[in-house]
Amino acid sequence: DISVFNTVPQAPPDVIFSLTAGYKADTDPNKVNVGVGAFRTDDLKPYVLPVVKKADTILFNNADLDHEYLPIAGTPSYTKAAARLILGENSPAIHENRVAAVQTISGTGSIHTGATFLSQFYKKSKKCYISKPTWANHRNVFALVGFEVEEYPYWNGEKRGLDYEAMLNTMREAPEGSIFILHACAHNPTGVDPTREQWQGIAEVMSEKHHFPFFDCAYQGFASGDLDNDAWAVRYFVEQGFELFVAQSFAKNFGLYGERAGNLTIVTKSSEETKRVFSQMEKLQRSEISNPPAYGSRIVDIVLNDPALYAEWKENLKYMSNRIIEMRKALFERLTALGTPGTWNHITDQIGMFSFTGLTASQVKVLKEKYHIYMTDNGRISMAGLSTKNIDYFAKAVDDVVRNV
Numbered sequence: 001d002i003s004v005f006n007t008v009p010q011a012p013p014d015v016i017f018s019l020t021a022g023y024k025a026d027t028d029p030n031k032v033n034v035g036v037g038a039f040r041t042d043d044l045k046p047y048v049l050p051v052v053k054k055a056d057t058i059l060f061n062n063a064d065l066d067h068e069y070l071p072i073a074g075t076p077s078y079t080k081a082a083a084r085l086i087l088g089e090n091s092p093a094i095h096e097n098r099v100a101a102v103q104t105i106s107g108t109g110s111i112h113t114g115a116t117f118l119s120q121f122y123k124k125s126k127k128c129y130i131s132k133p134t135w136a137n138h139r140n141v142f143a144l145v146g147f148e149v150e151e152y153p154y155w156n157g158e159k160r161g162l163d164y165e166a167m168l169n170t171m172r173e174a175p176e177g178s179i180f181i182l183h184a185c186a187h188n189p190t191g192v193d194p195t196r197e198q199w200q201g202i203a204e205v206m207s208e209k210h211h212f213p214f215f216d217c218a219y220q221g222f223a224s225g226d227l228d229n230d231a232w233a234v235r236y237f238v239e240q241g242f243e244l245f246v247a248q249s250f251a252k253n254f255g256l257y258g259e260r261a262g263n264l265t266i267v268t269k270s271s272e273e274t275k276r277v278f279s280q281m282e283k284l285q286r287s288e289i290s291n292p293p294a295y296g297s298r299i300v301d302i303v304l305n306d307p308a309l310y311a312e313w314k315e316n317l318k319y320m321s322n323r324i325i326e327m328r329k330a331l332f333e334r335l336t337a338l339g340t341p342g343t344w345n346h347i348t349d350q351i352g353m354f355s356f357t358g359l360t361a362s363q364v365k366v367l368k369e370k371y372h373i374y375m376t377d378n379g380r381i382s383m384a385g386l387s388t389k390n391i392d393y394f395a396k397a398v399d400d401v402v403r404n405v
């Protein structure tokens with residue numbers, strides 16, 4: 001009898017996860033992993049935020065804590081705090097009750113929930129635009145729920161910066177009411193964000209064309225070390241009167257990668273509309289995951305709703321973002337000292353977890369084979385994979401491949 005799965009083709013392995021598997025299997029003592037976007041300490045160890053440890057202790061000592069189901073849309077104190085975090089305490093949308101929020105399975109789940117909702121209820125367009133390049137899951141998720149996924153220019157390789165005019169032109173030419181996925185801050189993989197002036201230009205074109213902004217915010221507080229600064233673009237769009245979605249992830253800024261704590265913040269035009277949208281979000285969530293996981297969101301809930309812990313969280317965020325900024329400087333200084341051909345100031349100009357180095361796929365290959373350095377083929381490096389211990393080795397290896405490959 002032939003199996004019913006006879007015709008299932010083999011799917012390609014996920015690039016990032018297979019890179020990590022290759023790194024783990026490598027026995028070379030000098031190996032370097034700059035592939036995965038997870039924070040590491042200077043000892044290259046995972047970092048449990050001290051404030052998360054405190055919240056953990058609070059949870060552990062809470063004799064009343066049970067393990068019942070959460071509400072379908074998550075814990076209200078958590079979702080409200082998450083919405084406040086991204087939109088700001090004084091957000092006009094919050095004061096006018098035009099905000100709904102749904103607890104999701106980290107950032108990916110938030111994008112998925114938002115995309116699925118749009119696939120059902122967004123009638124203006126079936127086209128969704130993602131930046132070129134972008135985080136691979138944007139295409140995966142939107143394609144999965146039936147959108148035609150298009151790209152808008154973002155990275156200009158020659159300028160090693162934002163392809164602003166080309167981006168705006170694509171926005172102008174896109175069919176009215178298209179959905180645009182925008183990285184709220186710390187663009188992955190390029191590390192290049194629009195300036196405030198450029199965001200204003202983007203908002204202007206999007207407003208003229210009635211496009212729908214879907215912000216992906218996976219790095220609030222991680223990009224600049226300042227939660228408000230990293231939320232600026234989203235808040236600006238809200239002030240301009242846009243209806244929008246924001247997918248929030250607490251994976252990076254809380255170091256809660258495996259706990260899958262996320263939130264979808266929804267801004268509409270009226271409180272009445274918000275209610276209806278929220279009811280459909282609940283219905284959708286019920287059929288997809290029934291209700292969200294409790295543990296990670298409890299940690300975030302405790303920290304966001306306690307002024308002292310909140311202040312401490314900001315310090316933890318500063319430590320993480322500062323270490324990354326230090327590594328940017330260190331790499332720039334070493335490449336400059338080695339006289340490595342080319343310009344390298346983009347390394348310190350870029351922001352967030354990643355740097356788009358400009359290394360070619362063949363240089364990346366040699367880095368892996370000769371130096372046991374693991375990064376994605378597009379030359380993106382996670383700055384958190386560098387430390388005072390491996391930076392010299394890494395810089396010398398880059399110098400070698402830039403000169404010789």
Ligand code: PLP
Nearest residue numbers: 106107108135188216218249251
């Ligand atoms: N969006 C971007 C651009 C990301 O880089 C990430 C994480 O790598 C995410 C969203 C969400 O990740 P998670 O589902 O782990 O929260």
